[in-house]
Amino acid sequence: MTPPTPTPPAVRLHDAVASRGGRPVLRGVDLTVRPGEVVALLGANGSGKSTTVKAVTGAVPLERGGLELFGTPLARFRAWHRIGYVPQRTTAASGVPATVREVVATGRLPLHRLLPLRRADRAAVDRALAAVGMLDRARDGVADLSGGQQQRVLIARALAGTPDLLIMDEPMAGVDAASQQVLADTLRAEVARGAAVLLVLHELGPLEPLIDRAVVLRDGCVAHDGPPVPNTGLHALPGHDHVHPHADHGHDHERIRGLLS
Numbered sequence: 584m585t586p587p588t589p590t591p592p593a594v595r596l597h598d599a600v601a602s603r604g605g606r607p608v609l610r611g612v613d614l615t616v617r618p619g620e621v622v623a624l625l626g627a628n629g630s631g632k633s634t635t636v637k638a639v640t641g642a643v644p645l646e647r648g649g650l651e652l653f654g655t656p657l658a659r660f661r662a663w664h665r666i667g668y669v670p671q672r673t674t675a676a677s678g679v680p681a682t683v684r685e686v687v688a689t690g691r692l693p694l695h696r697l698l699p700l701r702r703a704d705r706a707a708v709d710r711a712l713a714a715v716g717m718l719d720r721a722r723d724g725v726a727d728l729s730g731g732q733q734q735r736v737l738i739a740r741a742l743a744g745t746p747d748l749l750i751m752d753e754p755m756a757g758v759d760a761a762s763q764q765v766l767a768d769t770l771r772a773e774v775a776r777g778a779a780v781l782l783v784l785h786e787l788g789p790l791e792p793l794i795d796r797a798v799v800l801r802d803g804c805v806a807h808d809g810p811p812v813p814n815t816g817l818h819a820l821p822g823h824d825h826v827h828p829h830a831d832h833g834h835d836h837e838r839i840r841g842l843l844s
């Protein structure tokens with residue numbers, strides 16, 4: 584009997600080299616995210632985190648190396664509806680004359696193209712709004728929301744497409760503690776249904792128990808790829824009692840703490 588074909592990773596970025604504004608930014612990045620896995624991309628300002636996730640969405644071209652999404656090379660990949668992307672927070676939403684529901688409904692566009700929303704689409708939009716606690720604001724204009732609320736709307740837009748890969752660039756930035764907990768619960772549900780999650784973070788915060796792997800960038804290179812590291816500011820939460828299987832790698836931890844400072 585032939586053994587079952589293993590499920591390919593949701594993301595396989597290998598030896599990625601990319602420039603921005605004519606300057607080299609990624610200098611050989613390897614990054615793999617498997618279904619059901621939550622990977623945090625960490626590193627100092629300017630280390631290349633946003634550029635890496637933009638490369639994963641095909642928005643930043645690679646000069647060397649390769650990208651496969653769900654086992655398909657980027658050049659042949661068409662299943663963009665399988666990916667939900669929440670960009671780094673901007674103020675771009677102010678001035679957009681759309682309601683919360685309209686913005687979240689655009690997350691269904693890749694699935695139903697330009698056809699009118701069907702009942703299943705409307706239900707998915709409602710579910711996504713409820714997941715981020717914004718169902719009661721569905722009719723409000725996005726321009727009238729606070730920055731943190733706009734961020735939740737963008738997260739709901741990504742969730743509405745029930746993606747197999749969810750990519751979020753600093754989803755916690757400017758989000759209060761209660762909303763961070765809402766996001767943590769939402770991500771837990773996404774992972775439970777088998778989604779892969781790639782997060783750009785500065786601190787793990789309430790997401791810490793969900794993170795399977797931390798990838799730390801330094802100057803466009805991967806400086807660490809493994810379990811999240813205690814006491815780096817990532818795990819320095821009160822009451823943190825998570826025990827790591829690699830907790831004996833004291834020297835590694837010292838080194839990684841240095842990388843993040």
Ligand SMILES: Nc1ncnc2c1ncn2[C@@H]1O[C@H](COP(=O)(O)OP(=O)(O)OP(=O)(O)O)[C@@H](O)[C@H]1O
Nearest residue numbers: 603604605608626627628629630631632633634635
């Ligand atoms: N559109 C752009 N044009 C030119 N240079 C850019 C552009 N975007 C990013 N860069 C440069 O690329 C480098 C990496 O930026 P990137 O946004 O990937 O870093 P980051 O790790 O996400 O940083 P942060 O934590 O500050 O968000 C920086 O030196 C930045 O100045």
